[in-house]
Amino acid sequence: MTCRSPCLRVFALRKGAPCGPLIPPDRRHEELELSIMESQKSRRRRGPPTQEPPQSPKQVAPQPPPRPWLTWSLATVLLLGLTYFLRPDIYLTNWIGPLLGHGHLQGLADDIDQEATLRPRIELHPEHHVYRAPVTHYLDWRVTTGQRRPDGVLKEVFLINDLFPGPTIEARSGDTLVITVINSMTEHPVALHWHGLHVPNGVDGAAAVSQCPIAPGAQYVYNVSLPATQSGTFWYHAHAGVSRGDGLYGGLVVHAPASKSTVRGLMARGGSDLDRYGYDKELLLLIGDWYHPPAEDVLAWYKNPGNFGNEPVPDSLLVNGVGKFDCGMAVRARPLDCIPHLMDSSFLNLDPNRSYRIRVVNTGSLGGFSLDFDRENLELLQVDSVDVERSQQKDVNRVGILYPGQRMDFVLRPSAKEGKGPSSMMVELDQECFKYMNPALTPDQLFPIYYNGISDPDRMTLVPSIRNKLNIQEIPSSASILATLPEKADETHVVYTKIQKMARNNNSPYGYFNMTTWKPQSDPLVPLIALPRENWDANQFSLTTGPGSRWVDLVVNNLDEGPHPFHLHGHHFFILAIHESTFGWGSYNPFEDPVPTGFDAETDPAQPYDLSRAALRDTVQIPSRGYAVLRFRADNPGIWLFHCHILWHLATGMAMLIDVQGDPAGLVAHDASVLPAGEICPPLRA
Ligand SMILES: [Cu+2]
Numbered sequence: 001m002t003c004r005s006p007c008l009r010v011f012a013l014r015k016g017a018p019c020g021p022l023i024p025p026d027r028r029h030e031e032l033e034l035s036i037m038e039s040q041k042s043r044r045r046r047g048p049p050t051q052e053p054p055q056s057p058k059q060v061a062p063q064p065p066p067r068p069w070l071t072w073s074l075a076t077v078l079l080l081g082l083t084y085f086l087r088p089d090i091y092l093t094n095w096i097g098p099l100l101g102h103g104h105l106q107g108l109a110d111d112i113d114q115e116a117t118l119r120p121r122i123e124l125h126p127e128h129h130v131y132r133a134p135v136t137h138y139l140d141w142r143v144t145t146g147q148r149r150p151d152g153v154l155k156e157v158f159l160i161n162d163l164f165p166g167p168t169i170e171a172r173s174g175d176t177l178v179i180t181v182i183n184s185m186t187e188h189p190v191a192l193h194w195h196g197l198h199v200p201n202g203v204d205g206a207a208a209v210s211q212c213p214i215a216p217g218a219q220y221v222y223n224v225s226l227p228a229t230q231s232g233t234f235w236y237h238a239h240a241g242v243s244r245g246d247g248l249y250g251g252l253v254v255h256a257p258a259s260k261s262t263v264r265g266l267m268a269r270g271g272s273d274l275d276r277y278g279y280d281k282e283l284l285l286l287i288g289d290w291y292h293p294p295a296e297d298v299l300a301w302y303k304n305p306g307n308f309g310n311e312p313v314p315d316s317l318l319v320n321g322v323g324k325f326d327c328g329m330a331v332r333a334r335p336l337d338c339i340p341h342l343m344d345s346s347f348l349n350l351d352p353n354r355s356y357r358i359r360v361v362n363t364g365s366l367g368g369f370s371l372d373f374d375r376e377n378l379e380l381l382q383v384d385s386v387d388v389e390r391s392q393q394k395d396v397n398r399v400g401i402l403y404p405g406q407r408m409d410f411v412l413r414p415s416a417k418e419g420k421g422p423s424s425m426m427v428e429l430d431q432e433c434f435k436y437m438n439p440a441l442t443p444d445q446l447f448p449i450y451y452n453g454i455s456d457p458d459r460m461t462l463v464p465s466i467r468n469k470l471n472i473q474e475i476p477s478s479a480s481i482l483a484t485l486p487e488k489a490d491e492t493h494v495v496y497t498k499i500q501k502m503a504r505n506n507n508s509p510y511g512y513f514n515m516t517t518w519k520p521q522s523d524p525l526v527p528l529i530a531l532p533r534e535n536w537d538a539n540q541f542s543l544t545t546g547p548g549s550r551w552v553d554l555v556v557n558n559l560d561e562g563p564h565p566f567h568l569h570g571h572h573f574f575i576l577a578i579h580e581s582t583f584g585w586g587s588y589n590p591f592e593d594p595v596p597t598g599f600d601a602e603t604d605p606a607q608p609y610d611l612s613r614a615a616l617r618d619t620v621q622i623p624s625r626g627y628a629v630l631r632f633r634a635d636n637p638g639i640w641l642f643h644c645h646i647l648w649h650l651a652t653g654m655a656m657l658i659d660v661q662g663d664p665a666g667l668v669a670h671d672a673s674v675l676p677a678g679e680i681c682p683p684l685r686a
Contacts, residue, residue: 120322121346122168122251124282124359129255130272134174141167142182143190143248150247151316151323152341153292153330158188158238158248165286165321165363166236166250172257173231177224181214189213189682190220193239193569194252195405196385196618198227201529201638202671204569207240208520209639209657210529211674212681231256232385233359233407235286245295245365245647247321251284253359254385273357277381279411280354285347287427288364288404289314290323292336292440295365295647302509302648309501309509311366311562311648313438317427317445318363320347329440349450352420355413357381362402365647368430368565368621370400374449374464375418378410380475384617386572387478391470398469401430403565405619405645408472415467422456423449426464433562433646473578477616485574485611489553489631493543494589497644497654498559511644511654516541518643518655525680528639530673533659533666542657545634546664554630554642554658557587558622564649566628567619568658569640573632574616576609580623588627597627619645637661638670 141160148157148164160166171177183190191213193205203222207213214220237249259271274280291298292315302312316325322345327338350356358378362369378396380388384407395415402408414420429443446463448455476482496514501507510517519539521528528536533544545552554573558564579586579598588597595601596608604610609629622628639662643655662670675681 119163120320120344121349122284122286122320124168124170124253124284126170126255126272126274126282129170129172129175130258130274132172134172134176136176136178137169137171139167139169139177139179140182141179142184144184145188145246149339149341150318150321151290151325151343152327152339153316153325154337154339155292156246156294158243158246160248160250163250164247166248168251168253168284169236170253170255171226172255173226174228174257175226175254177222177226179222179224180219181222182219183214183216186216188243189215189240190238190243190248191240192222192236192248194222194224194234194236195567196230196232196234196407196572197224197252197254198230198570198572198636199224201570201636201640202674204638204640205236205239206569206641208522208527208681209641211527213240215682218682226254230254230385232382233284233361233409234385235361235363235407237363242295242299242647242651245291245298249286249363251286251359251361253282253284273381277357277379277411278355279357281351282357282359283347285319285358285360286321286363287319287360287369287402288317288362289367289429290316290318291365292316298365299648299651303652305501305507309499310435311433311646313434313436313441314364314366314429315438315440316442317369317429319345319427319447324445325440326442329442345447346450348425348447349453350412352414352451355411357409358412359407359409360402361407362404364404366404366433368401368403368406368432370398370402370428370430370469372426372428372464372466373397373412373423374425374459374462375415375421375423376412376449377415377467378412378470380408380410380470380472382409383407383472383475383615384572384619386616387481388472388475388615389478391475393468393470396468396470397464398466399472400428400469401621402472403430403619403621403645404647405565405567406472406617417467420451422451422454422459424460424462424464425449473621475615476613477574481616482612482614485614485616485631486551487611488551490550491545492553492555492590494555494557494591495543495656496557496559496587497564497656499562499649499652499654508652510652511649513541513654513656516656517653518657519653522683525683526675527681528657529670530675532669533662539653540657542639542659544659544662544664544666546661548661549633549635552632552634553590554632555588555590555627556622556630557585557589557627558624559585559587561624563621563623563626564644564646564654565619565621566642567645568630568632568642570636570638570660571632571634571640572616572618573620573630574611574614575620575628576611576614576631577629578620578623578626579628580626584625586623586625586627588629590629596629634658634660 144159145156146159157164191205191207201210203224204210231254234252236252238244256273298312316323322343324343330336330338378399424446426446431443446460448460499509499511501509521537523537577596620628637660640658641655642658643650
């Protein structure tokens with residue numbers, strides 16, 4: 001059988017993979033299970049013929065003597081069968097589960113949520129990517145919405161090819177992704193951003209900046225070239241409206257190719273990250289806070305002046321699209337369609353004789369989190385897809401805080417002291433941004449770690465005791481990364497950001513950079529990439545770099561009462577300094593202040609910044625009443641967003657633009673071909 005569609009060729013690359021529908025290979029067994037279930041249903045649906053064939057008169061045979069054991073056996077089988085159909089959870093939890101290695105099924109449920117148990121485990125396959133030459137992956141994605149119960153509470157979520165979260169992309173550096181996105185919805189516009197990847201501006205996926213949103217019924221092809229210089233954990237997510245908050249996201253893992261190349265582009269075994277760091281397998285964890293109401297309702301609540309600019313506190317948290325929620329904790333004023341939930345937490349079903357690279361993404365809308373492991377130790381490899389300095393600290397079992405948009409990779413191994421065996425992971429939501437109590441939320445949640453499918457319920461009642469912890473904000477990049485950092489920048493810019501509740505905005509909270517709150521370009525309704533800067537509307541605050549590739553220092557002063565995780569599109573930046581003030585505004589202007597605020601010229605000999613401790617990231621948490629000094633090489637031409645990754649802050653304008661290598665006079669657009677002359681975009685929803 002030959003593959004006719006180009007998209008099938010990708011999966012056919014896998015050894016022995018047959019041509020099939022557009023489903024990633026890690027979904028194949030689930031498809032198989034579904035098809036078996038479906039065929040079983042079909043068989044059940046097939047009723048008896050309506051007309052019984054005429055019975056021919058039969059000779060009556062002599063009856064055998066009654067056999068009571070047979071009657072009892074049949075009755076027992078019938079009873080067991082009836083129990084199975086009425087309470088399958090009893091089978092799954094107590095009998096069949098352990099036999100099938102499904103010891104991870106937790107708790108009882110009155111209803112089994114098939115959708116939530118579909119794919120909590122995302123096991124990656126670096127061996128399919130690190131030893132081969134670059135290829136092009138063709139993917140067709142259909143975006144829809146559907147009702148799901150990720151944590152037992154019914155919610156309409158976004159689906160890509162019927163999946164929530166969306167399909168996981170695995171590739172290697174140098175691959176190309178050709179992704180045709182079809183918006184099959186009637187209301188929501190779509191734009192997808194490839195977070196952390198240095199892609200050309202036209203495929204960055206920021207609606208109103210680098211593209212028109214994909215209108216309902218329309219489609220758009222993202223031709224994403226994965227840079228040869230980038231590998232690590234990334235993710236994709238919606239960048240139009242607030243649909244990211246309702247689940248329009250997925251994992252994107254770019255494996256580093258093995259270092260030794262051989263003839264015909266094939267790579268020799270060895271020289272891969274698996275060998276370099278001594279791990280055997282890879283798992284992806286997409287962890288984030290979760291709201292039960294639709295994200296647009298949550299945003300409306302935040303903008304309501306009666307809520308005084310307090311950020312809405314999430315209701316729950318999800319790991320790979322599943323969570324656990326106690327229906328009894330639902331807020332009375334906001335009744336929920338909630339079903340006691342059978343959670344499949346097989347995302348951490350481990351083999352005791354293997355070590356794992358765990359790739360973690362904070363997919364949440366507001367909160368950061370830390371991870372604690374009970375009997376395992378972790379070794380941090382990367383943050384934001386960049387190698388970090390390897391910590392000399394031993395016996396580390398806590399890492400964080402990972403803020404929205406950020407990623408971290410670490411190797412997880414059983415601790416020699418604690419021994420092997422069933423264990424647990426605690427996700428601890430950072431409550432710094434939670435300004436009021438949401439009784440529905442359990443901010444610290446324990447999830448079992450199974451070994452060979454076996455957990456220990458007693459272990460699940462223990463909060464892991466912290467042996468040693470890593471603060472990812474304090475960890476510099478590796479020496480080879482720091483070697484690329486120049487002593488001085490070519491140009492310096494200073495900006496100020498704050499959330500303000502002003503009378504002219506009816507006291508609703510809006511985020512500002514300098515004096516501008518960002519709104520999607522609307523007058524005219526053309527993405528900024530296709531519009532000369534002189535024609536941008538009044539809602540666009542930007543700075544321009546250039547000419548050519550330049551090193552840029554960006555000093556971001558956060559005058560706000562809260563911290564913000566800022567993300568730069570299309571580039572990574574070195575964090576040179578971060579400061580939080582205990583008094584005053586804590587701001588820093590290098591054009592006026594000889595020494596960075598908060599630093600002492602006598603006790604801090606490295607002036608003005610300690611470059612040996614810099615960290616290359618694409619998202620940085622800037623403290624309240626403080627600042628960060630960011631240095632980046634502005635070498636990717638285009639219009640790039642720099643914005644807070646808290647969804648509610650981005651949606652209320654906490655964003656600005658960096659025009660990289662644009663026309664100094666602002667008279668020429670970067671790429672007017674995005675829209676033919678005279679055309680405009682379909683409108684974004686308010
Ligand atoms: Cu923010």
